[in-house]
Amino acid sequence: MYRICVIPGDGIGQEVIPASVAVLKALPLSFSFVDADAGWECFQRRGVSVPDETLAEIRSSHAALFGAVSSPMGKVQGYKSAVVTMRQQLDLYVNLRPVISLPIASARQGVNMIIVRENTEGLYAGQEERLPDRAIARRVITVRGSERILRYAFELARRQQRRKVTIVHKANILKETCGLFRDIGLCIAGEYPDITTEEMLVDTAAMRLITDAEKFDVLVTTNLFGDILSDEASALVGGLGLAPSGNIGEQAAIFEPVHGSAPDIAGKGIANPLAAILAAAMMLDHLGEPAQAGHVRQAVCSVLMQGVLTPDLGGTASTGEVTAAVIAALRR
Structure with missing residues (x-):
């Protein structure tokens, strides 16, 4: 039972x-x-x-x-x-959001991706403060948090016989936090030669979800980016009323x-x-x-x-x- x-x-x-x-x-x-x-x-x-x-x-x-x-x-x-x-x-630590075409007129056909989002840190770590003239939030990206979510994405791709993992970041601007996530992702990718790995800037990913959603397979990213991209992607297949998710830990x-x-x-x-x-x-x-x-x-x-x-x-x-x-x- x-x-x-x-x-x-x-x-x-x-x-x-x-x-x-x-x-x-x-x-x-x-x-x-x-x-x-x-x-x-x-x-x-x-x-x-x-x-x-x-x-x-x-x-x-x-x-x-x-x-x-x-x-x-x-x-x-x-x-x-x-x-x-x-x-x-x-x-x-895993937020899992499948984005799969459904038989409804408002859904774009041919979409079959899974967005894997880190679920416990990043800008949602809750480290914010309000000062007299500004507000500050700390974006927390750790080695442990990055390693386990990136490895989960590659293991998921292998388990479901998916062919590609896209690592989404903004390392060209956020060189330390996204840089760490990117470096760990590319290192782990080397352990999965049977899976194609690509990296993509988050703004490019947002555009490509509109223009080329059918080309994504497994997409893995940090907390805030994953939250936004997965809501955007749900609009491709019928909207939030058809979008499930899982929050998974050990x-x-x-x-x-x-x-x-x-x-x-x-x-x-x-x-x-x-x-x-x-x-x-x-x-x-x-x-x-x-x-x-x-x-x-x-x-x-x-x-x-x-x-x-x-x-x-x-x-x-x-x-x-x-x-x-x-x-x-x-x-x-």
Whole structure:
């Protein structure tokens, strides 16, 4: 039996995560689901965005499903992003975002890449200060952090029989931080002669995602660059409503839709559950259930081809109707 920690979070997370759980329950697998609390609403109730017991539940589970989190734009005393907290406290150093064409009119066909993003340091390390006349953020790039994310990308490429890894950086300007990441990447690349390696400046990569997305295979980069590029890339294949992600470490893993909490539509029953359902499929791969993961993805594709779509994709279906259609497709 797989023990899964379920963290709906804020906003539409409370609608799409139950949808993904319903899909998992329709599979011929045994699950135990344990609910846990995290997010902005949790902070408002309890004074902490991720309680210690939530971290303990994640550690004691085979994996976790997380919905979305709302974060205030301004500084709030005592608040720290729930997502960043979980990534750092659990050392979830890999952020994995597949970008794969789906059978929908808004998706560009022929795209099949994985963006591998360092998930615990860089400009998201949380080392910022406000001075009277300026604000300063430290960009932390370490040897350990770079080595393990770059090696993960090459191992992933080899495991999935992918042919190329693109190392994305800005070493022409950020000569120390990106320079370190680049140097380590090129050194590790030498250990994988069966995989083609290329390096690319981040601004060039942003352009090439628009002009030549089909030519990317595995793309590996630092935290902020990966965050921006993966959101950009999701627009190629249907948008954030179809974009799943995984946060993976040595001892824990959390899978989530890429989209945010969408407070403008929360509670209306029209949130697109497919990103959360595809995140559950990623979780199944992680658990060593690739056949069941494939069944879930096939069911999602079937629903898209049937035209059962939520408003963000141009349809009129509700969250519940899309979820029911996926479950029906699984049972056919």
